[in-house]
Amino acid sequence: MSEKVTVLVAGSWGTALASVLADNGLQVTIWARSEEQVAEINQQHTNTKYLPDAVLSTQITATSDLAAAMDGTKAVVIVAPSKAMRQVCSDLKPYYHPDMLCIHATKGFETKTLKRMSTVISEELDCLESDVVVLSGPSHAEEVVKRLPTTVVVASHNAKAAAAAQSLFMNEEYFRVYTNLDLVGVELAGALKNIIALGAGMVDGLGFGDNAKAALLTRGLAEMVRVGSEMGANPLTFSGLAGIGDLMVTASSQHSRNWRAGYMLGQGKSLDEVMASMNMVVEGVRTTEAARDISLKYNVQMPIAEQLYHVLFEQSDPRTAVETLMGRNPKNEMEVMKLETWQQWHS
Ligand SMILES: NC(=O)C1=CN([C@@H]2O[C@H](COP(=O)(O)OP(=O)(O)OC[C@H]3O[C@@H](n4cnc5c(N)ncnc54)[C@H](O)[C@@H]3O)[C@@H](O)[C@H]2O)C=CC1
Numbered sequence: 542m543s544e545k546v547t548v549l550v551a552g553s554w555g556t557a558l559a560s561v562l563a564d565n566g567l568q569v570t571i572w573a574r575s576e577e578q579v580a581e582i583n584q585q586h587t588n589t590k591y592l593p594d595a596v597l598s599t600q601i602t603a604t605s606d607l608a609a610a611m612d613g614t615k616a617v618v619i620v621a622p623s624k625a626m627r628q629v630c631s632d633l634k635p636y637y638h639p640d641m642l643c644i645h646a647t648k649g650f651e652t653k654t655l656k657r658m659s660t661v662i663s664e665e666l667d668c669l670e671s672d673v674v675v676l677s678g679p680s681h682a683e684e685v686v687k688r689l690p691t692t693v694v695v696a697s698h699n700a701k702a703a704a705a706a707q708s709l710f711m712n713e714e715y716f717r718v719y720t721n722l723d724l725v726g727v728e729l730a731g732a733l734k735n736i737i738a739l740g741a742g743m744v745d746g747l748g749f750g751d752n753a754k755a756a757l758l759t760r761g762l763a764e765m766v767r768v769g770s771e772m773g774a775n776p777l778t779f780s781g782l783a784g785i786g787d788l789m790v791t792a793s794s795q796h797s798r799n800w801r802a803g804y805m806l807g808q809g810k811s812l813d814e815v816m817a818s819m820n821m822v823v824e825g826v827r828t829t830e831a832a833r834d835i836s837l838k839y840n841v842q843m844p845i846a847e848q849l850y851h852v853l854f855e856q857s858d859p860r861t862a863v864e865t866l867m868g869r870n871p872k873n874e875m876e877v878m879k880l881e882t883w884q885q886w887h888s
């Protein structure tokens with residue numbers, strides 16, 4: 542009998558990761574809230590609301606009973622939207638045991654506390670943050686379920702836990718997994734890139750062209766490195782799969798919900814109109830909200846996030862936002878991070 546892995550919850554990314562695990566020969570149980578979705582996964586082997594074209598492996602079963610989902614499992618993979626992470630982990634606590642490998646694949650912050658997802662998980666599950674693994678990188682669910690070649694990174698302070706996650710997910714056919722010890726950097730890169738992806742969509746929606754898009758992505762990466770390194774990330778992590786890799790995929794693909802939301806904003810839609818037209822999570826909206834407090838707390842400038850905040854929450858005109866960015870004081874390109882932070886990583 543193959544080993545059992547449990548995936549929480551049945552959104553597009555949870556379902557795609559469940560498919561990888563099933564392809565790797567594991568017995569996969571998805572926990573979903575909706576009985577309708579449970580019946581669809583078990584009987585039709587589809588999840589049409591989130592992945593309309595995918596046919597799932599018969600190795601995947603679903604249940605709405607969390608105790609049954611967790612019974613006898615070797616590893617739990619948590620893929621809840623960031624706003625639901627604390628609640629989902631609190632529900633999970635009675636069934637979680639520290640011997641289980643705990644992996645999450647969520648890209649966002651808890652907005653009220655500005656905590657990273659592994660902190661929220663460790664608080665709710667009463668486990669060590671250093672034992673949590675994050676899986677991140679350029680990986681649209683729609684392509685993963687089609688088994689198109691994809692690379693991701695799994696990061697943990699605990700090298701054994703990262704290696705265990707790597708061997709669970711990696712296959713030679715289409716899913717290549719790297720390890721990294723910089724949990725903080727990988728989590729921050731995955732969350733922060735969504736702000737820049739929203740901005741990239743907005744630039745495209747405005748019809749501003751390739752020069753503007755390249756500028757936004759490059760200066761967006763500088764902004765991610767600046768704030769990320771103040772929050773404890775290794776700046777080099779941002780050149781990896783979770784940073785530049787995910788920025789490229791999210792800012793250039795029509796699969797990206799963040800890019801699509803930004804595009805509609807650029808075309809003059811309001812945030813309410815945009816959100817009403819999407820039936821899936823757009824993490825960059827909440828992350829842009831969190832970025833304003835992060836910028837104040839860590840005393841770092843985040844000019845792109847700040848302008849997006851004005852567009853999203855204060856009805857600023859996207860065109861004015863871009864003009865404001867263009868009209869900032871002259872700068873030296875290399876002023877990416879504070880001198881003390883630079884010295885800390887280069888001593
Ligand atoms: N879709 C993708 O290609 C990728 C998504 N991600 C990340 O994965 C996370 C989840 O995103 P998706 O799966 O795409 O979202 P989604 O919008 O496809 O699905 C969200 C799922 O969460 C469930 N949910 C919402 N609130 C809940 C609660 N309180 N309790 C239990 N379940 C709840 C919904 O019923 C739904 O099944 C996000 O942080 C996203 O950034 C990361 C990489 C790729």
Ligand SMILES: O=C(CO)COP(=O)(O)O
Nearest residue numbers: 678679680681797798799
């Ligand atoms: O993170 C992702 C791909 O790596 C998915 O991005 P979106 O949430 O913008 O669809």
